[in-house]
Amino acid sequence: MANYYDLDDILMEEEYVTVHFKFEAKGLGVLDPGSEHDDIEAGAVVDIPLWLAHDLCLRKFVSIKLPSFYNERIRKEIQADASCVDLGRYCPYFYELGLRLAPISPDPTLGSFLLYCLQGRYKDMLCKAHTVALTTAPKFLNLLTREETQLFEAARDSVKSYNKWRFQGARLERAAVLGRKRRLNALLSPFELT
C-alpha cells in the first residue's frame, strides 16, 4: 500500500504513536526524551513514530496504544454529526494512519469506524465540493484532513477548469510582443540616448 515516493505517505509515517514496551530495551533511551537512563524498561510508555512502532509491533516488542483521536469521545462526536468534526486538527492523516494501525491495534472496530466516518463526511463533501464559491477558501476546509482536502481540491479544480473552458474569451492567445509598437530608431542606433 505504501508508496515509496509519496510525500504524504512519508509524512504520515512520521506521526507519533504511543507504544507500550513489553521488554527492556538496552540503549534505546534516546527514544524517550524524559528518560534518565540509556535503557528503556519493560512496561515503559513511549511515543515513537509510526514507521518504527509498526515494525516493532510486528516483532512483538511493543503493543500499540491507539492515539487519542480514535477514542470513544471522538467516535461519539462523529456519530452525532460527522461533517462538523475538526479531524484535520486531530491528525492530518486521520484515515491513512488509522488504516495502518487497524491491523496491529488491539481494537477490532477501528476499520469499520473509519469507513463509517468516511461515509458520513463524504456525503457532505460531495455537496459542497462542486458548488462552493471558487474564489475564496471556504471555512470548512479547515475541518478536513489531508486526504479529504485532496479529494475536495480535485472536485474544485475540475469545476474551475470547466468554468474556465465555458466562459473563456478569446481562443487564441496573443503573443506579448505582437501588440506593441516598436520604436524603429531604437534599433537603428543603440548608442543614442533620448
Add this chain to the structure above:
Amino acid sequence: MEHVTAVVELLYQFGVNSMAGRASTELESSFFSGAEVEFLAEDDMVVIVPSLRMDTLHLICGDFGPFMPQVPASVPLWLGIAMKKRGKCRLRAPEWMSVENLTQVLELERESSQEFQPLPFHYVEVSRLLLDNARDDLVDVYMVQTLIEDIRNVRFHKVQTGLQTLSGKTHAVKLKNLGAMEVSLIRPFFVKALEKFYVHDNEELVQPSQGETDTPLASVDRHPRRVLRPR
C-alpha cells in the same frame, strides 16, 4: 453519430482498470481537460450549407464534398467552423438543438429523478462551439443557451444526488446517457472517492468476524440512538 446513445461507464475496479495502479499525479494527468474534450467533440458531424463551389476534400477521416452552393453537405464540426470563419458556409443547427426539443428534454429531466435523457455524447461542447462560432445561423440563440445550461445543471444535480449513495461496497458506477463533459467534470472527484472507499472497505475484511463474542464494545454500535430525520 454512432455514439448518440453511448453508455458511459465510470468503471473503476482496482487491478482491472489500468488507471488503478498509477501514482496520483499520473492519474490526474490522464484526465481530459475541457479543451481536450472539446477537441474530441469537433469530430462530430454537422450539416453545412456551403456558399462556394469546391471539389471533394480527401482527408484522413474521410472524403467530404463536393460542395455546391446552397446544397447541404455533412462535414466534421471542425471543418464546418473553419469554413464558417472564412465565410464560406452557413452552419445548420442539429435537430436536438431546437427550442422545442430542448424544452421537452428539460421537462423530462426534471420529472425523472433516476435516469438521464438521451442527448448527444458531446452536447455541451457542440452547443458551445456552435453558439460561439455560428451565432448568426442559429434561431433563438439566448433561449437555446439558457435551456442547455439548465439541462446541464439539472443533470449535474442528479449525478450528485445519485452518487451520494456511494459506499464501501461500490466498485463501479454506471451512468447511462451521461455526456462527455459531465463525465470529465466529475471524474477526478469520484475516482478518488471510490479509491478511498475501496481501500477502507478492503481493510474491513480483517475486522467483523474476528471480534470476540463476549462483550460487544461500546463503539460497535455506531448508529445514532434516535432515528433522525433524513436530510
